[in-house]
Amino acid sequence: MPVLPLRTKSENLVGSLIREVSKDSMEKPGLIPLWFGEGSRTAPPAVVAEAKKAMDDGFQFYSASAGRPELREAIAQYVSGLRGIKVGADRVCVTPSGDSAIQMVMQLIVDPGDNIVFAVPLWPNGLDMVEHLNGEVRRVALKWGERGWSLDLDRLFAAVDRRTKAIFLNSPGNPTGWVATADELKAVLEFCRKRGIWAIGDDVYERLVYDGSERAPSLLDFAEPDDAVISINSFSKAWCMTGWRLGWLVTPASVIDTLGKIIEFNTSCATTFVQRAGVMALKQEAFLHEIRADYARARDIAYQRLSGMGRVRLARPEGAFYAFFSVDGMTDSVEYCKKVAREANVGLAPGRAFAPEGEGFIRLCFATNPARLTEAFDRLEPLLR
Numbered sequence: 001m002p003v004l005p006l007r008t009k010s011e012n013l014v015g016s017l018i019r020e021v022s023k024d025s026m027e028k029p030g031l032i033p034l035w036f037g038e039g040s041r042t043a044p045p046a047v048v049a050e051a052k053k054a055m056d057d058g059f060q061f062y063s064a065s066a067g068r069p070e071l072r073e074a075i076a077q078y079v080s081g082l083r084g085i086k087v088g089a090d091r092v093c094v095t096p097s098g099d100s101a102i103q104m105v106m107q108l109i110v111d112p113g114d115n116i117v118f119a120v121p122l123w124p125n126g127l128d129m130v131e132h133l134n135g136e137v138r139r140v141a142l143k144w145g146e147r148g149w150s151l152d153l154d155r156l157f158a159a160v161d162r163r164t165k166a167i168f169l170n171s172p173g174n175p176t177g178w179v180a181t182a183d184e185l186k187a188v189l190e191f192c193r194k195r196g197i198w199a200i201g202d203d204v205y206e207r208l209v210y211d212g213s214e215r216a217p218s219l220l221d222f223a224e225p226d227d228a229v230i231s232i233n234s235f236s237k238a239w240c241m242t243g244w245r246l247g248w249l250v251t252p253a254s255v256i257d258t259l260g261k262i263i264e265f266n267t268s269c270a271t272t273f274v275q276r277a278g279v280m281a282l283k284q285e286a287f288l289h290e291i292r293a294d295y296a297r298a299r300d301i302a303y304q305r306l307s308g309m310g311r312v313r314l315a316r317p318e319g320a321f322y323a324f325f326s327v328d329g330m331t332d333s334v335e336y337c338k339k340v341a342r343e344a345n346v347g348l349a350p351g352r353a354f355a356p357e358g359e360g361f362i363r364l365c366f367a368t369n370p371a372r373l374t375e376a377f378d379r380l381e382p383l384l385r
């Protein structure tokens with residue numbers, strides 16, 4: 001029997017351009033992979049021990065769809081403590097990753113024909129999800145200049161129309177390293193309140209800021225409990241737990257029930273023994289400080305080496321763990337990154353993977369040790385000087 005057609009939207013999925021670049025060179029001996037969004041360290045030892053113990057203790061069954069109560073409570077306390085606000089566990093939903101949290105938020109709010117306004121360049125999964133749901137993606141480009149990336153609020157607000165369901169901001173941003181100011185977030189929240197639309201913040205890099213503070217500003221700092229505000233978060237980045245697949249959402253309490261139903265038909269729940277380990281992860285402040293100090297050093301190495309290369313233009317990343325730089329004369333970032341992998345044996349991500357506005361740029365994940373990073377820049381230098 002011939003294979004039958006799939007849903008058109010699925011047939012038409014483009015797929016990750018980072019994967020396209022990496023597929024031919026992934027197994028190359030000696031390649032330094034700086035193309036994916038993850039560090040080279042593993043999770044805190046206490047978290048690993050807790051996961052093993054949880055398995056031994058029999059935490060191997062389904063949990064409540066919105067998450068185990070103890071983890072929801074631990075997240076509520078963590079968020080409240082970090083931000084000096086009061087978030088109750090009734091506003092927290094545990095998700096099997098930040099990625100699935102985004103997916104489920106879109107399933108929660110997007111009807112066919114609705115649009116979501118995104119500030120780009122941006123990690124593309126949320127945009128793809130909206131299109132997959134027959135929604136419309138509206139991209140507003142962050143501005144790039146000598147002093148870094150910035151958000152033009154007038155242009156952001158001008159993109160909103162009567163079919164807009166939400167404004168979506170990711171700060172600290174992947175791939176740009178841009179960090180929204182408290183005033184910008186206040187203005188976005190105020191605008192969304194007036195227009196009756198959701199304000200969604202992807203806060204997965206909130207702990208990775210390099211100005212000496214503990215966290216980046218978030219919409220949550222200014223939101224009332226029943227404001228139409230959603231914060232997306234994840235254990236992947238700051239706790240070095242990308243492969244564990246655990247994240248969370250903070251939403252108004254009134255939507256948690258519906259979110260639970262959405263989780264039910266997506267995955268039923270997040271992995272139960274991983275949820276036990278999540279409670280332990282939230283006690284690892286010292287680890288987070290260590291990671292942030294390591295990444296701050298790596299950021300400085302990346303900035304110093306790249307700004308010394310003649311063909312490169314970049315702003316110093318304020319947050320997250322990426323250098324996003326333009327390369328003079330480069331017209332096709334996908335082909336260029338393939339060439340870099342072939343010739344310099346370093347894996348980089350093409351800017352076009354983060355929306356057409358990212359073309360002309362390349363993303364390098366600097367979350368690795370200084371020796372490896374230095375070796376990567378030594379290899380890149382002949383191509384980029």
Ligand SMILES: Cc1ncc(COP(=O)(O)O)c(C=O)c1O
Nearest residue numbers: 037097098099123174204234236
């Ligand atoms: C901006 C942003 N949001 C969300 C995620 C999702 O992370 P995870 O699914 O590993 O929790 C990522 C991962 O790269 C990201 O960069």
